[in-house]
Amino acid sequence: MTRRRAIIAGLLGAVYPGLGHVYLRAWFRAGSWFVLAVVTVAVVLPPSMIEAAEAGGLDAIIAASRDLPMAVMVVITGIRLLNAIDAIWLALSASSKVAGSHEGPTCTKCGGELDPELEFCPWCSTEVGASDASA
């Protein structure tokens, strides 16, 4: 469940910076990322794009976005990526705090909790007995 939550948060963050954090209810962090994204876009975006947005609306934005310089795309993609990573990290660290009471080994394939009695994952039936169980 933890991993799924982290993946959803990461995907949302990749779609729009801050969205993954909203999903995680990390409101302050969501707001910070949102502001950072807006400010960065405002800084790196060429004036022609902003003019197009003001004049022509969504169609003009899409048309102008095709002509965006590579550097702008890299910066925007970088923010999305960092945001997604931060959302995933937050989801994983938050859940590890909550689930600290029953910290057990988890399946390396599906992330499900493993039953020490079983030599295979009860969720996806992957064999786990053979691997080193140092935990």
Ligand SMILES: [Zn+2]
């Ligand atoms: Zn599994």
